[in-house]
Every structure is written in structure tokens, then in C-alpha cells.
Amino acid sequence: MGLDFGTYHAIACSDGTIIDNPKFLANTQQKVEQTSKKLRRKRAPNFKKKIKASKRWRKARKQKSKLQNKVACSRQDWQHKVAAQIVSSNSLVATEKLNIKGMTRKATAVRSSRETRPHGCLKKDSKRKHQKTGLNRSLLDVGIGNLISLIKYKLSECSGVFVDVPLKIAPSQTCPQCGYKKKKELSERVHNCENCNFTADRDVAASMVMLNYAKGLGTSLSNADAEPLSETTQNCGSFRKVQQLKRQKPRT
Structure with missing residues (x-):
């Protein structure tokens, strides 16, 4: 199966299945901001001035931590279920090799020239900064990096193969049926090929291109782009069961 991760759709599969973004953080963002x-209105601790935190400050901090932990646990539970659902029916998974750290990098201000600003101060671009902050929040809300790690981990238990598709393939700009490439804007959510008239969802078409690339590798799945995760099936279960198996003496 080919997978395409994003914020509009959390996951788009090559078979046409679309998993929507649950937006755990966005649904509780208002409550977190209120808390x-x-x-901020309560008396916070200050160790230099020897000021102790008030009881109301501790209570408000506990409420905020509870909300954040609930979001994190809900996201992790959803990621485990989605990864198990994908791996249960697929032994080969192909997805684009994403630089999550670079994608979620903080927006920086642009230094203007001395002609417009003689003192060399930073030019404020609040619109771009707010847009980048919202994009970073949406990417981190899905948890693409952790989701890919869970898929790799579950594939290793069933001797599956994980293929990293390089960025030079440009899956979102390529037609999965004829291979015709055309640059598309981010606002174009439907793939319409001018060469073969193939129409599909943009993310689904990209996942189909990734799957075609993985299938094209053929017998060279052990190359650099493909990652055979395990040669033998590993024992799954609790840590206690694994230790018991290790302590057993081999039968002669």
C-alpha cells in the first residue's frame, strides 16, 4: 500500500481509503487557552524572590496538564490503531521520505535592507508567521513522524518491507496512470491529467505513484531506498514473556 500524509487528510491510501485528521489539539485548543x-492571572512561583505559588495557580496548572495529557494519549491511541489497521492487511508500505524537522521549523523574520530600515531591525511579517505557526500546529497534531515510526515497528514484527520514496519522484505532481508530470498549486485538491484524462483525489493519486515506485523496484527491494525491517518474525507480547523465552534452555 502507498501512503500519503498531510494535514487536509491525515492519510490517503493507494486503494482510495482516506483517513481524516482527528484534530485532537484543535478540538481542545480553546479550553487550553482559557486554562x-x-x-497567568494567578501568583506564579519565583525562587529568586522566594515567592511560593498560590493554591489556585497549582490547581490551574493541574487542569492545563490534564488537558494536554488527554490530547497526547488520544493521539497516541489513534496512531496505534491506524498503524495496526494498515499493517494487518499489507506487508509492503511505501511513503514519501519527509523531513519533519524542516517542515515544522519555526518561521523567522526577514531582515530588510538598510535603505528601508537604516538601523537594520527585523521586518515584521506577522501574516506569514501566523500561517507558518498554524501549519506547524496542524502537522504536529497529526504526528506524522511518530505514525511512520509505529508503522515501521509493526512491520518489523511481521517481516514486512518499508520503502522510502525519494522526493525527486514528485508524487503529487505525477500522474499514476501515464507518468505525466505537471506542477499543481496547493489549492488544487483534485488530480486531472491532461494526457490520459485520469481523475482522482490529489493525495490518493500521490499514494498510487508511491506504490508504483515501490512495485517498480521488483527484486531490488533490498536497495538503499527500500528497508527490509526484519528477516524473521519476532516474538510479540509482554517483556516478561520475552524474558521467559530467553531463559529457556534449548532442547537437545
Whole structure:
């Protein structure tokens, strides 16, 4: 199966299945902001001035931590279920090799020339900064990096193969049926090929291109782009069961 990760759709599969973004953080963002506002109005601790935190500050901090932990646990539970669903029916998974750290990098201000700003101060571009902040929040809300790690981990238990598709393939700009390439804007959510008139969802078409690339490797799945995760099936279960198996003496 080919997978395409994003923020509009969390996962788009090559068979046409689309898994929507659950938006755990976005659904509780208002409550978190309200709790943070209450927390800022309370007396915070200051060790230099020997000021102790008030009971209301501790209560508000506990409420904020509870909300954040609930979001993290819900996201992790969803990621485990989705990864198990994908691996249960597929022994080969192909997806684009993404640089999550670079994609979620903080937006920086652009230094203007001395003609417009003689003191060399930073030019404020609040619109771009807010857009980048919202994009980073959406990417981290899905948890693409952790989701890919879970898929690799579950594939290793069933001797599956994980293929990293290089960026030079340009899956979102390529037609999966004829291979015709055309640059598309981010606002274009439907793939319409001018060469073969093939129509599909943009993310689904990209996942189909990734799957075609993985199938094209053929017998060279052990190359650099493909990662055979395990040669033998590993024992799954609790840590205690694994230790018991290790302590057993081999029968002669």
C-alpha cells in the first residue's frame, strides 16, 4: 500500500481509503487557552524572590496538564490503531521520505535592507508567521513522524518491507496512470491529467505513484531506498514473556 500524509487528510491510501485528521489539539485548543489565561492571572512561583505559588495557580496548572495529557494519549491511541489497521492487511508500505524537522521549523523574520530600515531591525511579517505557526500546529497534531515510526515497528514484527520514496519522484505532481508530470498549486485538491484524462483525489493519486515506485523496484527491494525491517518474525507480547523465552534452555 502507498501512503500519503498531510494535514487536509491525515492519510490517503493507494486503494482510495482516506483517513481524516482527528484534530485532537484543535478540538481542545480553546479550553487550553482559557486554562492558560487563568494560569497567568494567578501568583506564579519565583525562587529568586522566594515567592511560593498560590493554591489556585497549582490547581490551574493541574487542569492545563490534564488537558494536554488527554490530547497526547488520544493521539497516541489513534496512531496505534491506524498503524495496526494498515499493517494487518499489507506487508509492503511505501511513503514519501519527509523531513519533519524542516517542515515544522519555526518561521523567522526577514531582515530588510538598510535603505528601508537604516538601523537594520527585523521586518515584521506577522501574516506569514501566523500561517507558518498554524501549519506547524496542524502537522504536529497529526504526528506524522511518530505514525511512520509505529508503522515501521509493526512491520518489523511481521517481516514486512518499508520503502522510502525519494522526493525527486514528485508524487503529487505525477500522474499514476501515464507518468505525466505537471506542477499543481496547493489549492488544487483534485488530480486531472491532461494526457490520459485520469481523475482522482490529489493525495490518493500521490499514494498510487508511491506504490508504483515501490512495485517498480521488483527484486531490488533490498536497495538503499527500500528497508527490509526484519528477516524473521519476532516474538510479540509482554517483556516478561520475552524474558521467559530467553531463559529457556534449548532442547537437545
